[in-house]
Amino acid sequence: MGETGARIAKxxxxxxxxxxxxxxxIVFLTFMLIRVGGQDPVAMLAGPMADEAMLTxxxxxxxxxxxxxxxxxxxxxxxxxxxxxxxxxxxxPVWGEILHxxxxxxxxxxxxxxxxxxxGVPIGLRAATHPNGWFDQLSRFGSLAGFSMPTYWMGLMAIxxxxxxxxxxxxxxxxxxxxxxxxxxxxGSLLLDCILAGDxxxxxxxxxxxxxxxxxxxxxxxxxxxxxxxxILIEIMNSDYVRYARANGFSKATIRKxxxxxxxxxxxxxxxxxxxxxxxxxxxxxxxxxxxxxGQWGLNAILLGDFAVVQGYVLTLALFSVxxxxxxxxxxxxxxxxx
Amino acid sequence: xxxLSVEDLHxxxxxxxxxxxxxxxxxxxxxxxxxxxxxxxxxxxxxxAGKSLTALALLGLLRPPAKVVAGKIxxxxxxxxxxxxxxxxxxxxxxxxxxxxSPKTSLDPTARIGDQLIRIQxxxxxxxxxxxxxxxxxxxxxxxxxxxxQRMKAWxxxxxxxxxxxVLIAAGLINSPRLVIADEPTTGLDLTVxxxxxxxxxxxxxxxxxSAIIITHDLGIVAHYCxxxxxxxxxxxxxEGPVNQxxxxxxxxxxxxxxxxxxxxxxxxxxxxxxxxPPNLYDLPSGCVYKDxxxxxxxxxxxxxxxxxxxxxxxxxxxxxxxxx
Amino acid sequence: xxxxAATPSHWLAYPLGLARRSPTFVVGLGIVLFFxxxxxxxxxxxxxxxxxSFSYEVLQAPGGRFFxxxxxxxxxxxxxxxxxxxxxxxxxxxxGLIMVGIGLPLGLLAGYKGGWLDEALxxxxxxLRAFPTxxxxxxxxxxxxQSLVSMVVVIGLLDSPIFAxxxxxxxxxLRSSTFVKAAIAVGNPSWRVMWVHILPNAILGATAQxxxxxxxxxxxxxxxxxxxxxxxAPTPEWGAMIRQGAEYVITGEWWVALFxxxxxxxxxxxxxxxxxxxxxxxxPKRRGVGK
Numbered sequence: 001m002g003e004t005g006a007r008i009a010k011x012x013x014x015x016x017x018x019x020x021x022x023x024x025x026i027v028f029l030t031f032m033l034i035r036v037g038g039q040d041p042v043a044m045l046a047g048p049m050a051d052e053a054m055l056t057x058x059x060x061x062x063x064x065x066x067x068x069x070x071x072x073x074x075x076x077x078x079x080x081x082x083x084x085x086x087x088x089x090x091x092x093p094v095w096g097e098i099l100h101x102x103x104x105x106x107x108x109x110x111x112x113x114x115x116x117x118x119x120g121v122p123i124g125l126r127a128a129t130h131p132n133g134w135f136d137q138l139s140r141f142g143s144l145a146g147f148s149m150p151t152y153w154m155g156l157m158a159i160x161x162x163x164x165x166x167x168x169x170x171x172x173x174x175x176x177x178x179x180x181x182x183x184x185x186x187x188g189s190l191l192l193d194c195i196l197a198g199d200x201x202x203x204x205x206x207x208x209x210x211x212x213x214x215x216x217x218x219x220x221x222x223x224x225x226x227x228x229x230x231x232i233l234i235e236i237m238n239s240d241y242v243r244y245a246r247a248n249g250f251s252k253a254t255i256r257k258x259x260x261x262x263x264x265x266x267x268x269x270x271x272x273x274x275x276x277x278x279x280x281x282x283x284x285x286x287x288x289x290x291x292x293x294x295g296q297w298g299l300n301a302i303l304l305g306d307f308a309v310v311q312g313y314v315l316t317l318a319l320f321s322v323x324x325x326x327x328x329x330x331x332x333x334x335x336x337x338x339x
Numbered sequence: 340x341x342x343l344s345v346e347d348l349h350x351x352x353x354x355x356x357x358x359x360x361x362x363x364x365x366x367x368x369x370x371x372x373x374x375x376x377x378x379x380x381x382x383x384x385x386x387x388a389g390k391s392l393t394a395l396a397l398l399g400l401l402r403p404p405a406k407v408v409a410g411k412i413x414x415x416x417x418x419x420x421x422x423x424x425x426x427x428x429x430x431x432x433x434x435x436x437x438x439x440x441s442p443k444t445s446l447d448p449t450a451r452i453g454d455q456l457i458r459i460q461x462x463x464x465x466x467x468x469x470x471x472x473x474x475x476x477x478x479x480x481x482x483x484x485x486x487x488x489q490r491m492k493a494w495x496x497x498x499x500x501x502x503x504x505x506v507l508i509a510a511g512l513i514n515s516p517r518l519v520i521a522d523e524p525t526t527g528l529d530l531t532v533x534x535x536x537x538x539x540x541x542x543x544x545x546x547x548x549x550s551a552i553i554i555t556h557d558l559g560i561v562a563h564y565c566x567x568x569x570x571x572x573x574x575x576x577x578x579e580g581p582v583n584q585x586x587x588x589x590x591x592x593x594x595x596x597x598x599x600x601x602x603x604x605x606x607x608x609x610x611x612x613x614x615x616x617p618p619n620l621y622d623l624p625s626g627c628v629y630k631d632x633x634x635x636x637x638x639x640x641x642x643x644x645x646x647x648x649x650x651x652x653x654x655x656x657x658x659x660x661x662x663x664x
Numbered sequence: 665x666x667x668x669a670a671t672p673s674h675w676l677a678y679p680l681g682l683a684r685r686s687p688t689f690v691v692g693l694g695i696v697l698f699f700x701x702x703x704x705x706x707x708x709x710x711x712x713x714x715x716x717s718f719s720y721e722v723l724q725a726p727g728g729r730f731f732x733x734x735x736x737x738x739x740x741x742x743x744x745x746x747x748x749x750x751x752x753x754x755x756x757x758x759x760g761l762i763m764v765g766i767g768l769p770l771g772l773l774a775g776y777k778g779g780w781l782d783e784a785l786x787x788x789x790x791x792l793r794a795f796p797t798x799x800x801x802x803x804x805x806x807x808x809x810q811s812l813v814s815m816v817v818v819i820g821l822l823d824s825p826i827f828a829x830x831x832x833x834x835x836x837x838l839r840s841s842t843f844v845k846a847a848i849a850v851g852n853p854s855w856r857v858m859w860v861h862i863l864p865n866a867i868l869g870a871t872a873q874x875x876x877x878x879x880x881x882x883x884x885x886x887x888x889x890x891x892x893x894x895x896x897a898p899t900p901e902w903g904a905m906i907r908q909g910a911e912y913v914i915t916g917e918w919w920v921a922l923f924x925x926x927x928x929x930x931x932x933x934x935x936x937x938x939x940x941x942x943x944x945x946x947x948p949k950r951r952g953v954g955k
Contacts, residue, residue: 022790140940144933144936144937144940145929145933147879147932147936148879148883148929148930148932148933148936149929149932150883150886150887150890150903150906150925150928150929150932152887152890152906152910153906153921153925153928153929156906156909156910156913156921156925157921157922157925159913159914160913160916160918160921160922163914164913164914164916164918171914172914239444240439240441240444240445241444241445241446241447241448243400243439243445244437244439244445244446245447246400247398247400247431247432247436247437247439248431248432248436248437248459248462248510249429249430249431249432249433249462249463250432250458250462251462254458254462258447258449258450261447261449261450262447262448262449284887284890284891287891288910299891303891303892303893336448336449
């Protein structure tokens, strides 16, 4: 076990070392992009009554008049001390707000991606075993439809049907109904907090509010799962080693097991990638259903030019991506000692 | 009774062109040959002649768009199913085995060598894992893999090409088949390794009284390791017989051109220009399939294609012996 | 080459055969052509001027004068949807051109020469993988604020590396193919091998990607408009229309958001089907398991 431990340690070290420049690059890019843009947050902050002098003073106070690289250096300096700045909408510290909102987004994304994988992967696999059959054609069409549907529109239509017409779903405002009191915040994830507090009424309300957004998001996420798992399995079934296994007279069950074992790695890698890209897509869903998650906050910040928030948001996404890729690669490495 | 008897096998490929028209490629056209126990047959021909396809038919691995139009195969007196049908228990893997091309990619990347060798045995009835394990080690030793016990734990990507090929030979012989088919067993191997691998193969086959079919385009291998040889062209066997006979009294112009293309002959006689391009399986000529490329074609070649029995098991499909120029 | 099967006598046989061979392709093509027709003929077939507002007939349900109803500004939804296809193509086509213009040579060079160009391309793709829409929004807002042109340029630029990667993959496969090796062995100079031998085949392989990328362009531009970036208020662009419609869904005026969304989804689906069908037709291996 010591040898495996050493390999894991080495992998982690290398991975962290490689990731730092990538994250730095992303932060830098974001930093520059929002400052170079045509927006002037100072004017927005100061309000319509401000005159030139006030604007200049404000700019100096926010250090926006300094050379860009100096600003970036300052930002980095504070970053490594854990200070992510404050939002210009109300002076809320960015770091604290991220901690507060991120679990909510995570809740949505993990639930949806989990469901999507549970539905999408088996469908894709089944489609691959009977290629060009009716199931395959149907699932391919369904997958393409999922690709083509704009999430926000699907969300709106879902609200229309299930809330307005059928009155099944609660109004798409927030994560709990108005009359329900939220449980004490422990993890930040509403579902977990409800369970921990034993508050079943709140749990029910939370689930009801999550139902529609999760459903839409799951459908969105399932489309690429179907397509990719099908592609992976087809490639495996056409491989030399499956051909050889058939030549050896292996039973269908054995061949299927062999194929699945070989599919595990590429599937896992793909799921990791999907998870990270869907995390960003979650912003839209939160926006429509007013779920007060990180994505919604970040999106608003981009539109308003709230620099610190935008940087914090992008940084969170980037860190999360790196983390997920690291975990996936670690699992893959442990499963299959190649390279 | 022969071990293996292939009778008049016709296999077509039905494909659809871009405008959905049906196009038929006649891949095998009346392939017939027999094999006795303990014989080694060399199947030669250029790429696309139908050698690998014949092997697939023997193994019962044909799938659509391939279609068996006529013919049958008998193995040990029983007729074989040629198409890959689920649930159909063919002798493949047990009595007829394959040693495939591309050794490194034919092994399951996610399983150790030892486990794969054991799996092959378990798939064909061996329930005692300890015995399977021992047998695997024994076979690895027989193909001269050093330190077989350690090698059992190796992963496929850790092997060199030559070693992987030897593992495949071990896998092919581990269930003591009656017939082994080696498909281009030397592809991608260095020359020295080629000789080693083939020596091991031939030795094991002979020692265990097995029959073998070696598919190759290398006449040197045929001359060295095979008892009989069959030359294929455009899905037809155009000459067949004991190796010495065919090499000595080459009757078919195609065989002659093949032999004339070997390095030794080129050294002796210079390059013999080969006329024409590979046959178009979608549109085969009537009569002799080779006539468009044959320097000795005559009017009679436009009619049917004969089968002439020359002496001692040497057959040729050509009009020339009866119509010398 | 000897004769193919006999030429069919009926002129319809070819397209019908094509349809049976890949219905996805035909359906996709049909959809795209339909919307293209809408886009080209918009001023002629739209019943009203898309930005003409009838202040007294705000939020009328579908039927009567307004076939798809009218929106919150009293504008005819049907006319706006029809004109929306102009915007869809107006964004997707130039963006696609930019993508090919940059991505094709980039992919060719990276695949053929390799080296630092290749590495740079791959690294860029890695960074792009880490954030999708967000950076797009950032970039558009950053460039010139609310501008259609900047949106087109940004979409085209962002698509280029992805397209370049596909081209690069094709080039790599071709480069190790026998016929290219033969061309080099016979003594063709590098540029000629690239131009005559590799380019046509690489384009063929990458063609199927083009409709997919355009589908994405249409989608992403609508998404951006929905968020509120790049398109100003009365412009009849589908994403912007859905944005407006979002307000009215809760109060039950469903038509404002439904129709533009339907149009958007159909066109994107059409492009996707087209791309999928094209892949089917061009690459026999995609037909699934079989020998």
